[in-house]
Amino acid sequence: xxxxxxxxxxxxxxxxxxxxxxxxxxxxxxxxxxxxxxxxxxxxxxxxxxxxxxxxxxxxxxxxxxxxxxxxxxxxxxxxxxxxxxxxxxxxxxxxxxxxxxxxxxxxxxxxxxxxxxxxxxxxxxxxxxxxxxxxxxxxxxxxxxxxxxxxxxxxxxxxxxxxxxxxxxxxxxxxxxxxxxxxxxxxxxxxxxxxxxxxxxxxxxxxxxxxxxxxxxxxxxxxxxxxxxxxxxxxxxxxxxxxxxxxxxxxxxxxxxxxxxxxxx
Amino acid sequence: xxxxxxxxxxxxxxxxxxxxxxxxxxxxxxxxxxxxxxxxxxxxxxxxxxxxxxxxxxxxxxxxxxxxxxxxxxxxxxxxxxxxxxxxxxxxxxxxxxxxxxxxxxxxxxxxxxxxxxxxxxxxxxxxxxxxxxxxxxxxxxxxxxxxxxxxxxxxxxxxxxxxxxxxxxxxxxxxxxxxxxxxxxxxxxxxxxxxxxxxxxxxxxxxxxxxxxxxxxxxxxxxxxxxxxxxxxxxxxxxxxxxxx
Amino acid sequence: xxxxxxxxxxxxxxxxxxxxxxxxxxxxxxxxxxxxxxxxxxxxxxxxxxxxxxxxxxxxxxxxxxxxxxxxxxxxxxxxxxxxxxxxxxxxxxxxxxxxxxxxxxxxxxxxxxxxxxxxxxxxxxxxxxxxxxxxxxxxxxxxxxxxxxxxxxxxxxxxxxxxxxxxxxxxxxxxxxxxxxxxxxxxxxxxxxxxxxxxxxxxxxxxxxxxxxxxxxxxxxxxxxxxxxxxxxxxxxxxxxxxxxxxx
Numbered sequence: 001x002x003x004x005x006x007x008x009x010x011x012x013x014x015x016x017x018x019x020x021x022x023x024x025x026x027x028x029x030x031x032x033x034x035x036x037x038x039x040x041x042x043x044x045x046x047x048x049x050x051x052x053x054x055x056x057x058x059x060x061x062x063x064x065x066x067x068x069x070x071x072x073x074x075x076x077x078x079x080x081x082x083x084x085x086x087x088x089x090x091x092x093x094x095x096x097x098x099x100x101x102x103x104x105x106x107x108x109x110x111x112x113x114x115x116x117x118x119x120x121x122x123x124x125x126x127x128x129x130x131x132x133x134x135x136x137x138x139x140x141x142x143x144x145x146x147x148x149x150x151x152x153x154x155x156x157x158x159x160x161x162x163x164x165x166x167x168x169x170x171x172x173x174x175x176x177x178x179x180x181x182x183x184x185x186x187x188x189x190x191x192x193x194x195x196x197x198x199x200x201x202x203x204x205x206x207x208x209x210x211x212x213x214x215x216x217x218x219x220x221x222x223x224x225x226x227x228x229x230x231x232x233x234x235x236x237x238x239x240x241x242x243x244x245x246x247x248x249x250x251x252x253x254x255x256x257x258x259x260x261x262x263x264x265x266x
Numbered sequence: 267x268x269x270x271x272x273x274x275x276x277x278x279x280x281x282x283x284x285x286x287x288x289x290x291x292x293x294x295x296x297x298x299x300x301x302x303x304x305x306x307x308x309x310x311x312x313x314x315x316x317x318x319x320x321x322x323x324x325x326x327x328x329x330x331x332x333x334x335x336x337x338x339x340x341x342x343x344x345x346x347x348x349x350x351x352x353x354x355x356x357x358x359x360x361x362x363x364x365x366x367x368x369x370x371x372x373x374x375x376x377x378x379x380x381x382x383x384x385x386x387x388x389x390x391x392x393x394x395x396x397x398x399x400x401x402x403x404x405x406x407x408x409x410x411x412x413x414x415x416x417x418x419x420x421x422x423x424x425x426x427x428x429x430x431x432x433x434x435x436x437x438x439x440x441x442x443x444x445x446x447x448x449x450x451x452x453x454x455x456x457x458x459x460x461x462x463x464x465x466x467x468x469x470x471x472x473x474x475x476x477x478x479x480x481x482x483x484x485x486x487x488x489x490x491x492x493x494x495x496x497x498x499x500x501x502x503x504x505x506x507x508x509x510x511x512x
Numbered sequence: 513x514x515x516x517x518x519x520x521x522x523x524x525x526x527x528x529x530x531x532x533x534x535x536x537x538x539x540x541x542x543x544x545x546x547x548x549x550x551x552x553x554x555x556x557x558x559x560x561x562x563x564x565x566x567x568x569x570x571x572x573x574x575x576x577x578x579x580x581x582x583x584x585x586x587x588x589x590x591x592x593x594x595x596x597x598x599x600x601x602x603x604x605x606x607x608x609x610x611x612x613x614x615x616x617x618x619x620x621x622x623x624x625x626x627x628x629x630x631x632x633x634x635x636x637x638x639x640x641x642x643x644x645x646x647x648x649x650x651x652x653x654x655x656x657x658x659x660x661x662x663x664x665x666x667x668x669x670x671x672x673x674x675x676x677x678x679x680x681x682x683x684x685x686x687x688x689x690x691x692x693x694x695x696x697x698x699x700x701x702x703x704x705x706x707x708x709x710x711x712x713x714x715x716x717x718x719x720x721x722x723x724x725x726x727x728x729x730x731x732x733x734x735x736x737x738x739x740x741x742x743x744x745x746x747x748x749x750x751x752x753x754x755x756x757x758x759x760x761x
Contacts, residue, residue, distance in 0.1 A: 164592060164594050164596040165596065165598065167566055167592070167596065168592065168596040168598070168609075169609075169613075170565070170566060170584055171564050171565070171566065171584055171588075171589065171590045172589070172609050172610040172613055172657070172661055173584065173586055173610065173613040173614055173661075174609075174613045175613065178613050182609075183598070186598070186600035186601075187598075187599075187600070189600070261600070262641070263599055263600045263601070263602075263641040263642070263643065264643070305678065306676055306678050306679055424676075427676065427677075428674075430551060430552050430703040430704065431703070431704055431705050431706065431753070432551065432753065432756055432757075435753075456677075457676040457677040457678050457679075458677035459677070461677075493746070494743070494746040494747070494750060499741045499746075502741065503741055509678070511678070511682075512678060512679070512681050512682030512685065
């Protein structure tokens, strides 16, 4: 039978319970109040929460920087998704090959270990020089940030497959292809998804950095635009948008994982 | 002062609407060795956790020396299934650990540690670290540590569960020897009926969930006990039938 | 049926060589329940792995039905101590892998797998994932999986080692019931003397590492179903225990 009460609260009195629920609300309210008073004091350039909220609503009608808001959101999404799809399609098999095949690993891993520690943003000057400040350049930078964790995690997933899974396969007559697709792949899915999730998180960060690189649309661009045009409200709205869509993505991704892996513990 | 070391009255524990323990009633005399057996999944772990005040009971009371059980005041010692020796302490430091926690005088700690090391045959490896020892030796250290503190109640939860039979018999004899020498009050939980009959003065038989003490069986047999003796077999079969689900 | 002839195994490594098995020769009879008993770490699991084809012996031969075998063989299946059921497959999908990897058609292998799932008492759990199954149930999946592969010999490597005493008794009764219903040759490894005497037609007692055969006990005089408290049972159990060295592993 399902538990109807929160077990954490079982042994506490009403006062504790009050603070447990009211606490977060009060803290958020305090934060908003602080924000409001700082902005009202006028010493620092900060729009009030109300102004930010208002802008958040109005921004969806009419254009911002020559395009409707939805276009900016869409462009940013597209950049991240392109990098992600490429990284998954190329990176996952690459990582798996590194884990599965000793020769492949011996050849490619050292190069990987050399490139890996370089933060994606450090590639900006080089890419700008080679590709210019165009869309390809931007997506390439995001890819540098997204590709690495996906390959590393796919690789880890394969080498961490417990020995017993191999033993069972062997005893029951699994051939190499059976072993790879029936045993190694599902066994590594957990790690692969973890890699994609990490990559996504990092990807948003790199997106912003890349959009500050001569872009004319996108949420990152809007945030920069807001600061250079003394339109801080726009920046704040951009920040909230990124946070919101990032969370949406992560949530959708979790859903995808649960759908693809019905054997996971709920 | 009460006749009994430990008294448990009408102990109940619920998790939400799930009744795990219901009206557990039993007493333990000073210096008794009690074994608790029950069918798999009957709530033994919850039973143990409630007894040791790790989780509060839903109702009922647990008294030690006539007062409400309080982990800060009363000395409760544990041995679990997985050896839990402190990896950063040597064997003799491990044994001294509990006593040092309770701030015993230094010379008392020293004599007690020596006594335990001697009793358990651990003097040779006193300066070794747990990772250098075998699993059964490590468990011996943990048991020695638990007994050394002269606890009000020593609780053992399937300490020999994963060991092979010969090691088991050996450690069972060891724990009886320690118990006799130090006169501690011991509550030993096990799935193994033969082990329970071999060790205990009394066997508490738990029922299925919601668990209560179904039966309180006194085993008056001299130690060391012969597992092939007819009287032993009779008691063993009796307990097995009381919990048999397989 | 299975002849093991002077098998020995040494593990070579940079840190030094380990002799796991010194010299073992055994003849296994058809449809017998053979128990290999020995203290922990004595090499009996290695021995079983050699028969299964997972480990190559340093010397010695193994003959099945008169012909030498090396590597895995579809006539030999195994039940593992850690069960080794695939978390991402349902019970049914796990049980059928022996036939699947051999290319048997889906309909046919599902039928056979169902038969053995029923036999081990898991009817209704065909579509359950391992995370929803208890330890005992997972082990039963392992047993059904081994039977489904239609082997001549079933190897069992301390399959009940991780279970508590009572579940162990239950599983011992189960495996005997299954074996009576579908007779195969079983080679069962354990370190539990009581279990050995409960299950085996013959018990082969190994020494400590490096393993050799210490003694062979013929238990055919003990009638089945065996009572663990009969005087004869206890006598044999005590005898075997007396012969076993105490290794404080």
